[in-house]
Amino acid sequence: MTSFDVDPRPKYLRYLVGAIPKFLRRPPTQIRNDTGLASHSSSVFTESLRVTAKEVNACLDDLLPLPEGPERRVAEAMRYSALDGGKRLRPFLVSASADLFDVPRPYSLRVGAAVEMIHCYSLVHDDLPAMDDDDLRRGRPTCHKAFDEATAILAGDALLTKAFAVLSDAASHPDGLIRCKLVAVLANAAGAEGMVGGQMLDLLAADADFDEQQTRRLQALKTGRMLAVSCQMGALLGQAEPDAMKDLDSYGVYLGAAFQIADDLLDLEASEADLGKATGKDEAAGKATFVSLHGPERARKVAKTLVDQAVAALDRFGERAESLRAAAVFTVSRRS
Numbered sequence: 001m002t003s004f005d006v007d008p009r010p011k012y013l014r015y016l017v018g019a020i021p022k023f024l025r026r027p028p029t030q031i032r033n034d035t036g037l038a039s040h041s042s043s044v045f046t047e048s049l050r051v052t053a054k055e056v057n058a059c060l061d062d063l064l065p066l067p068e069g070p071e072r073r074v075a076e077a078m079r080y081s082a083l084d085g086g087k088r089l090r091p092f093l094v095s096a097s098a099d100l101f102d103v104p105r106p107y108s109l110r111v112g113a114a115v116e117m118i119h120c121y122s123l124v125h126d127d128l129p130a131m132d133d134d135d136l137r138r139g140r141p142t143c144h145k146a147f148d149e150a151t152a153i154l155a156g157d158a159l160l161t162k163a164f165a166v167l168s169d170a171a172s173h174p175d176g177l178i179r180c181k182l183v184a185v186l187a188n189a190a191g192a193e194g195m196v197g198g199q200m201l202d203l204l205a206a207d208a209d210f211d212e213q214q215t216r217r218l219q220a221l222k223t224g225r226m227l228a229v230s231c232q233m234g235a236l237l238g239q240a241e242p243d244a245m246k247d248l249d250s251y252g253v254y255l256g257a258a259f260q261i262a263d264d265l266l267d268l269e270a271s272e273a274d275l276g277k278a279t280g281k282d283e284a285a286g287k288a289t290f291v292s293l294h295g296p297e298r299a300r301k302v303a304k305t306l307v308d309q310a311v312a313a314l315d316r317f318g319e320r321a322e323s324l325r326a327a328a329v330f331t332v333s334r335r336s
């Protein structure tokens, strides 16, 4: 059992539940109260997320050394942007998905670190004056404010390319074909057919009246793809059967959609201090979000339904997927 699989229930209860045929078991969502996870499960999840964040930080620290010489400056900017801060939700999804298949932890941590590098590059570039033009990220000056614009562009570029160097290294998985598949799925999710494509739509959205379908597509690409691919990469590491792979992918897609609605709600309702970044920017730019199209109440309901769908997609994994179920609930109950 890994630190993710901490089960708060007494052993006899776990044994009893395990002995009940799956179709007779209460669906996991019904175990929870209206506010999301029972507070104990929620705190177990928060602790698991914290433990993963610590492990991933150590991995990133190893993978991003500081060279001697004047080029050291770009490495400093990479470390500034990738270490210290961030929930590390994507690495958590990689390792919790990989845990379903008993993947050795060093592999899933490296793969999670690679995904986080891409996520951090996207934040660095998103904050640039040519994009969202932000001064604050994760409670600190954005990379281009702490360094300069050119260095921030290079730091983003270097984090992006480093991610693929990490995946192609045999330390990420001994099987070359699996490493190749990991590179391919991440490249597709991050590129013009995924996150970058979504960012393009996001830039266009400021001058266009996007309807619901266009808004959903934008968000699925910009935010959803990187969350969904994290689960897919965990499954690839575990050489999951196609059906299991498909279910984990569905889980990731539902979770990604719920995450984005929660992000839009936070943008509207949370404070800059809580989020560690500027708020209210989508509204100021006149960009459509699910919240602006339907209002916060309906958005909250849809987010909850998406969480239920994410949870239901995990049925085949039974008790072992409890940390992924908790992650889905966390995406909509988080405060930052």
Ligand code: GRG
Residues within 6 Å of the ligand: 085, 086, 087, 088, 089, 119, 121, 122, 123, 125, 126, 131, 138, 195, 196, 199, 222, 223, 260, 263, 336
């Ligand atoms: C520049 C290619 C390129 C893409 C940018 C990720 C992104 C696309 C833009 C960031 C803007 C944004 C707020 C998107 C909404 C969802 C999102 C990615 C939020 C940040 O993710 P968290 O909450 O952040 O996981 P932490 O800091 O915890 O890692």
